[in-house]
Amino acid sequence: MxxxxxxxxxxxxxxxxxxxxxxxxxxxxxxxxxxxxxxxxxxxxxxxxxxxxxxxxxxxxxxxxxxxxxxxxxxxxxxxxxxxxxxxxxxxxxxxxxxxxxxxxxxxxxxxxxxxxxxxxxxxxxRPRVEAPAPADQSRYAVFGPWRLDLLQRRLIAPDDRLVMLSSAEFRLLSRFIEEPNVVLARETLLPERRATAAFDRTIDLQVSRLRQKLAGATGGADLILTVRGEGYVLASPVRYE
Missing domain, CATH: 3.40.50.2300 (Response regulator)
Known part of the structure; x- marks a missing residue:
């Protein structure tokens, strides 16, 4: 038992x-x-x-x-x-x-x-349980580019209030980007449970691709996550909390 x-x-x-x-x-x-x-x-x-x-x-x-x-x-x-x-x-x-x-x-x-x-x-x-980023003021939303991320309900909110659901993997990935905006994050940093194989594991690339497709659903969202060749990915946007 x-x-x-x-x-x-x-x-x-x-x-x-x-x-x-x-x-x-x-x-x-x-x-x-x-x-x-x-x-x-x-x-x-x-x-x-x-x-x-x-x-x-x-x-x-x-x-x-x-x-x-x-x-x-x-x-x-x-x-x-x-x-x-x-x-x-x-x-x-x-x-x-x-x-x-x-x-x-x-x-x-x-x-x-x-x-x-x-x-x-x-x-x-x-995988470590990834809780939503928790700024000091306990804000509910992280705002970046045209999007708002609901940190409690784990969903994206478009400028027209349209809701976009995220998988657990997508939420973890986006949360990691939000924690360090405008910083190039290596693939092994974004997928730590596969650190040993990150150099040739395509899982992170597929996850980034799916997340990019969702972010591209709002004007100005297509270029939020950029690839830095040989180094990793970066969220090219400031982040504020509401």
Whole structure:
């Protein structure tokens, strides 16, 4: 039985309507010393989230009572920072991009190697929890270029008050830029959990690219994050707090 009193133990819930797949994933995760939960549908997942804190969700896309994409969008709209790995039989690039755009932190297509899922879970949970930058006056918004970043709800607000949701990875990345505006940040600084492989790991480049696309959705936002060849990336804008 899991020792819920252990503050270092991460809580992971596996959500899949296929009992065999769900059981296989849970069995694989037991060796990692996680506090393990499981659910067969969205209703059970929501109840579990109400009952106790959860650090990471392994979320099947197709569930009997709803779509995992909708649940992902719902959690991010509430400002939840729970890590989410989507696992699905869908394999198209459009599905993967949609899942990431709606707030998933990672995406796996069935069938997959259990060890690959273990590595991805371990990497996500190894990331330090990034809280929003906290200036002395406890301001809620960080303003840069044409955008405002809601530090509580973890979403971008355009000049016309249009809301743009951010995945946990995108929020962490943008928060890091906001902490040091107009400073060139090396790739290993932006993705510290992959410091050893940052020189050839393209994950950070993909994350920066997705963030740039969202920032480009407002006039004047396309050139906020610049590439400094051989050095890293920089948020080319002053930041103020409101």
């Amino acid at each position: 899991a020792d819920l009193s252990d503050p270092r133990r991460n809580s992971v819930i596996v959500v899949d309507d296929d009992a065999d797949i769900r059981g296989l994933i849970v069995d694989q995760l037991r060796q990692e010393n996680y506090d393990l939960l499981s659910a067969s549908n969205l209703a059970e997942l929501r109840q579990a989230l109400r009952d106790q804190p959860v650090d990471l969700i392994v979320l099947d896309l197709n569930l009997p009572d709803g779509d995992g994409l909708s649940l992902c969008r719902e959690l991010r709209a509430e400002g939840s920072g729970i890590q989410i790995i989507m696992v699905t039989a869908r394999g198209s690039a459009i599905d993967r991009v949609l899942g990431l755009e709606l707030g998933a932190d990672d995406y796996l297509t069935k069938p997959f190697e259990p060890r690959e899922l273990l590595v991805r879970i371990r990497n996500l949970l190894r």
